[in-house]
Amino acid sequence: MYTDYNPNFMRSSTLKGLMVHTAKEAGEIGPELKFGYGLVDVENASKLIINDGLTSSIEENILNNGSSYTVQVTAGTTQPIVATLSWLDPIGSSMQCINDLDLRISSTSGTEFPWVLDNSKPLAPAIKADNTKDVLEKILIPNPVPGQTYDVTVTHKGILQGGAQNYSLIISGYANCASNSPSSVLITSDILSSTISLSMLIYLSKHKIQFNQMLLHAM
Numbered sequence: 001m002y003t004d005y006n007p008n009f010m011r012s013s014t015l016k017g018l019m020v021h022t023a024k025e026a027g028e029i030g031p032e033l034k035f036g037y038g039l040v041d042v043e044n045a046s047k048l049i050i051n052d053g054l055t056s057s058i059e060e061n062i063l064n065n066g067s068s069y070t071v072q073v074t075a076g077t078t079q080p081i082v083a084t085l086s087w088l089d090p091i092g093s094s095m096q097c098i099n100d101l102d103l104r105i106s107s108t109s110g111t112e113f114p115w116v117l118d119n120s121k122p123l124a125p126a127i128k129a130d131n132t133k134d135v136l137e138k139i140l141i142p143n144p145v146p147g148q149t150y151d152v153t154v155t156h157k158g159i160l161q162g163g164a165q166n167y168s169l170i171i172s173g174y175a176n177c178a179s180n181s182p183s184s185v186l187i188t189s190d191i192l193s194s195t196i197s198l199s200m201l202i203y204l205s206k207h208k209i210q211f212n213q214m215l216l217h218a219m
Contacts, residue, residue: 002049011060014168017086018045018058020136021170029140030115030126037138048172055079056172061154063101064164068155074175075144081105081173083152084138085114090161096132099165100157103137107150114139132157144173 002010010018022045023038031037048056055076061069075081085103092098105112114137115126131137144150152171 010058011166011168013086013088013166014058014060014170016136017084017168017170018048020086020138021045021082021084021172022048028125031117031138032126033117033122048170055174057170057174059169059171060166061169062164062166063154063156063160065156065160068153069169070151070153071169071171073150073152073171073173075141075146075148075150076173076175077146079173081141081144081150082139082171084136084170085154085167086136086170087165087167089135097135099160099162100132101137101165101167102130102155102157103139103169104153104155105139105141105150106153107145107148109145112139112141141173147175 019040020037022041024041024044026035026038049058052058057071059071063069073081083103083105085101087099087101090098103114113128114131116129116131116134117126118124128139141150152169154167154169156165
């Protein structure tokens with residue numbers, strides 16, 4: 001169904017980010033070694049795709065050496081702000097990222113960091129800190145101030161191998177801007193039609209996307 005709203009197929013980094021972004025929690029809030037980021041939620045993923053440009057955004061961009069990218073999000077009244085950054089790192093022999101991108105959300109209240117797991121303490125909950133080893137970063141602001149502006153920023157450390165890095169950025173929690181576009185239809189129902197859910201499942205099966213027991217494990 002993604003191509004019903006976009007001219008091209010989504011990148012693999014976009015698909016991974018979308019599944020993590022919309023997953024249902026299966027244990028502790030945030031990633032964990034047992035449940036990863038949670039259970040795949042096809043319905044929620046479908047809703048986010050349909051509302052792209054209304055209450056959510058899906059972007060596929062390129063970050064060049066020494067550059068950064070910022071998008072402003074005005075918080076709605078009921079939804080958390082969630083941002084997920086995903087990319088395919090060049091092949092390397094280290095456990096650290098080769099092209100280490102960073103995701104931050106800043107406001108007058110301070111700066112939010114992504115979740116990160118400590119592999120030396122496998123049972124410890126994820127903490128929010130600088131992440132140097134994962135090629136996916138996710139930030140959740142559960143109770144944003146309605147009407148407040150938040151800056152979602154993508155940067156990088158060091159020098160990017162190849163001079164640039166493709167990435168996917170997914171954001172949800174925008175204030176409803178559907179009223180600015182008369183032709184827009186905002187999907188707010190808790191239950192989407194079976195056709196929408198089925199089309200997403202067909203997309204996953206056609207591209208041979210398989211998830212271990214339908215769990216999204218932290219990268």
